[in-house]
Each structure stands twice: as C-alpha cells, then as structure tokens.
Amino acid sequence: MSVINRENPPIVKLTNVSKVYGFINAVKDIDLTIEEGETVGLLGNNGAGKSTLLKIISLLITPTTGKIELFGKEVKEDQYLFKREIGTLLSHSFFYEDLTGRENLEFYLKMNRRTDDHVKVINNMVKQYGLKFFIDRPTHELSTGMAKKLELLRVTLPYLPKLLLLDEPFSGLDVENKQFIKNIITERKSNTTVIICSHDFNSISHICTKVYYLEKGRINIILEPSEFDYFLNKQN
C-alpha cells in the first residue's frame, strides 16, 4: 500500500530550474515533482547534473532560474526553516576530521535541536550501526565504509527528516556495507521521502520507486519500476 497521500502537496516541486556555472549549463530547464513517500533515483553519468540537482533541492546552492517548492511552500526567504526537514549526505564528508565521531554527531544533534539526551540517542544508534569501537576516534582515522555509515547516521540519527537526499551513498563500499546502507534506506523510506543520486543503476534499482535518467543537465528518461528490468538489460 502506498503511503502517498494524494491530498498532500508534493514534497519537492521544481519548475523550469536551471543552474549555470560560468559558461557551463550544469542543469537545464528541470521540471520535477516528487510526492511524499516516494524513493526516487537520479541516474546519470559523471557530469550529467545529478549532484547539482541534489544540491539545489537541498538548498545548498541557488538555481540561476526557476522555482523551488518544498513541502508545498515556495522557497524564497528563511531557507533555514526548510533545512530543518532535510537530511543531506553528499559524496564528501560533512564531518570535522579533528573531532571524534561522537563530537561530530553531538554537534549536528545540537544544531538541529531535536533532542536533549544526546549521549543516550547516540549510544543506542551506534550499536545498531556497528560503530561502537569507532565512535570515539577522530573521523579522519575511519575507513571509507565506517565514515559513510557515520555520515548516514548523521542524517538519520538526529531526527527523521521529511526529505532525505543521498549523493552516491554506495560509492567506495564493499558488498556488506552496501547492503547495510540499503537496509537503512529501506527502513527509513516508509516515513521519509528519499532521493538517491547514483551512476550505477544496479545499486538503486531495488530501492527506488521511480528513476530519472539525466543527460547533459536534462531529464531524458523517467523510469517506472515495470521498466527497470528492460533498462537494466539494455544497459548491460
């Protein structure tokens, strides 16, 4: 049963959004609507504009033209109010490498003002994530897999964001860690709208309810689950 409530406004609505860097059109005339409860994949090769689009949705960069609506409201001023409902995981770490994992998580928890009992919340979650022995080490000492898990913990631990944005969450991970992160996303997606950026269709096809294929900054193909197998075979 779909959790999408059609009476509710879309979680994300982009109208004619473009982003220009100098002479490069990173994203061109994007119209995109994502409903509540959907798990959407943004697929494309390197330089297709996936990450730029994700940064626009997460309000980290401002589009050159176009309109952004999040949670049914147009984003103009007071963007920080929208950011309270968004969890963003980019390909590079948000953590301060000279702080330990715990200090970093506490910092993000406090900045999000979601709970006062930081120690208890962190201790409970790190066990589930298998980070018990790594949480008190400076983050620059962590392996790629551990750092990625910690990043995922950052965006899911403090609160349950209405919108979870993940940029290449599986890159550089072994099979076990990939599966772990897939499980966490599957667990969360019943309560959260998830957008995943990836260049690897295999890794997102089992999680997503819809996939947008980007090429040269434009959405070229919209894939429904029934078309996934066909697209996968065609790609292979």
Place this chain on the structure above:
Amino acid sequence: MLSIITDIFQLAKKDILLEFRKRETLFSMGLFSFASVLIFSTLFNFIDISLEGKQAISAACLWFIITFMVMLGLTSVFSRELKKNSIYSLLSLPIKPQAIFLAKLFYLVVILSFIEIITLILAVVFLRITLQVNFLLLCLVLTIGTLDLCVAGCIVSFLTIYAKSKTLAIPILFFPLILPSVLIATQTTTNLVLFDDPMTVINNTLLLIFHAAIILTFVLLVTDELIGE
C-alpha cells in the same frame, strides 16, 4: 532570539575546540607576536630616543602586531570548512546565515584575545608600555579596537570564501577597511600612554564603536548573499 544565541555559541564552541586541539593558528599568532616584540625591543636598544618616544612608538608597534595577528587569524576562519570542500556542512545546518557570521566573529575574538593578553604582557616587559596609565581605559581601547578589526576581518573572510586567490584578495580588501580603525586605535593608545587624556580616549573609542557598528550592520544585512555563492 535565544535560539540564534545558542546557534552562535555552539558553532563558535566547535571552532574554538578545533583550534585548541590543533593550535595551528594560535601557534603562528603567538610566534609572530613574540618575534615582533623581540625585534622592536632590540631596535629600541640601538636608537637614542627618550622614554616618551619609545612609549609612543611602542603603542604603534602594538597595533601593528595586532593587525597582522588578525590577518593570520583570518585564514583560519573558514579553513576547516573549506579543507575538504565542505562549506556545505555549514550551509546545510538549519540556522540563519547571520548566526554563522557572528559565530565566526566570536571565535576570532576569543582566539585573538587569548594571544593579545600574552602580547600585552610581552609589550609591557619588552616595549616598556607603562601600566601607570589608566589600565581600564587601555583595556577598553584594546578590546574595542580588536573587535573592530575582527568585524572587518570576518567580512573579508566571508567575501573571499569562494575566492581562488585568497592570499591576494584578503589583503586587498582587508587593509582599506581597517585603516581608519588602526589609525584611530594607534592614536588613542599613544594618547593614553603619553598624556593619559581620558576624554580624547573616550571620544576615539566611540569612533571605533561607530566604525564597527556600521560594518556589522552592513554585513548582517547582506550575509545571505555573501554566504550563498
């Protein structure tokens, strides 16, 4: 209002913790301060001027050192965020951009004050800045002058977040902005050391406050645009 103060405190606390853990900026500022005081002190031993003359020059030396310490401090304001291209870590936080500016300002003031106390002790010992003057007024001038320089410094840091040639951009923007403050602060400190004239000191301090207030008001109005892109 309370939430923005909490945000500023939490952000600044994180930066101060990181600085005291690595001590890179503190060390370079401290070393610069010590070396400068030592050089000026040596110079005083070779020139034949009166004690009053030495004290007047010492006041100027003090502000020369403070100005360049602010310059050193500026490089660290966003260094941690820019190290791994993670300025987005700050931008993703659900806080007002003004809170980011004020937190960075608070951080800069704290680390600078820490080194300034050491510099003042060194200046008293080596440069013979006498403490017979009104010590409270001297502290007031130093505090307001430093705050003024830090405000100017933070706006320059914000303006150059995305600049490719920071080493070129920072001095070009910073020096014209701080020149009035440094001149007033030097004149005030000299006045205080030589003549102990409280009225001139208070008037000049008000000028410094006015200068800082103008820059601060301007930057708080345009912070959204500055940090956006």
